[in-house]
């Protein structure tokens with residue numbers, strides 16, 4: 001193909017259907033054309049990976065939209081329609097291929113399967129255009145997604161440090177399709193089980209053996225692409241599950257893809273109990289942290305994690321750390337725009353007493369927001385922006401809005417106007433705090449903190465704080481999920497669980 005025209009688009013959101021945080025079109029900060037390319041070229045993101053391959057083949061590149069939002073509640077109908085219209089419109093005008101950076105766990109107010117519906121609409125206007133789709137490891141796979149895409153790949157890491165590579169893997173297979181080297185066929189399946197996001201990271205067991213097998217099959221050329229998806233538990237949708245997609249070459253595959261698919265998913269199913277998180281009382285966890293030796297000791301507040309849809313303003317872990325008298329702590333960021341305004345109005349070096357965090361109720365968990373009264377000195381005010389230097393989303397710009405540091409004497413608390421998960425040291429270093437020199441580092445995260453913070457930590461203590469990303473799945477009222485679904489139901493035969 002002389003100079004193929006490629007439509008490259010991004011529409012990414014992991015929807016926590018239990019989250020009270022609204023998801024508007026502004027949450028996505030949509031870009032298009034040259035502005036999108038300028039923002040994302042050379043970054044370790046799916047879009048960046050797709051762009052690399054498009055450049056390598058000398059493609060004419062069109063970007064109708066590049067939009068990504070932090071995880072939060074249902075995507076508003078108007079936002080979903082606007083993004084879909086942009087992508088479908090971009091492809092409808094004619095192209096040789098489409099590269100789509102998606103998530104796989106997007107739920108809109110009116111659509112449970114955000115990605116499947118988008119792909120179905122694209123297929124309706126472009127029945128033959130080859131489509132490469134990249135997905136997050138937390139995706140849920142549906143027939144609409146697999147039926148409408150040509151190639152699907154997913155992240156193989158969590159924290160997601162292979163986002164760029166995932167885009168490249170999908171795009172490279174699609175380039176082979178354009179060159180008529182391969183004729184892809186996809187097989188997929190699922191097992192009716194939930195895996196805790198605290199336990200399913202592919203770098204550790206029980207997932208490691210399974211993901212390693214998928215990686216080996218792809219590396220050896222047994223199949224074109226092999227991906228496994230842990231799923232995202234905080235989503236009340238019918239297709240909630242652990243699933244896998246294998247891309248094979250129709251001309252050479254002799255049942256290899258299906259055999260691999262079954263092996264991967266059977267292994268996951270056999271290990272289902274090991275994928276469950278077993279918690280402990282928060283007070284016991286903080287008390288344990290007090291007994292540990294040298295810092296930095298990470299206190300991981302995983303019940304209120306922005307990258308899973310948390311409000312980022314739940315104060316229970318901070319409160320318990322203060323109650324037990326922890327000293328030399330840096331904590332945050334806490335998202336509280338009203339508090340930031342108060343702090344900035346007070347000015348640097350001023351003493352402030354205010355009700356911090358706890359501004360947002362969580363009705364789906366029957367939890368009311370509970371602010372914490374704190375007093376401290378304002379030591380720093382920033383614009384909340386920095387460029388990521390760690391291994392996850394390297395090169396992207398984080399925007400936390402105006403940000404301030406409140407020092408209580410025992411705890412430096414970073415407070416920001418907007419939400420951002422701490423996966424890079426920049427959340428603290430950009431405001432003059434070196435977390436390597438602190439005894440305790442209290443962060444709101446589940447796994448992504450491992451990208452930037454695990455290398456500096458001497459100890460990691462998981463803290464079962466409150467919030468809409470709690471690991472205690474009994475707290476969530478699922479109405480749409482499939483039944484039976486492990487671990488809610490435990491003894492059931494596998495056969496007959498319909499797609």
Ligand SMILES: [Zn+2]
Pocket residue numbers: 014136137138160
């Ligand atoms: Zn994810």
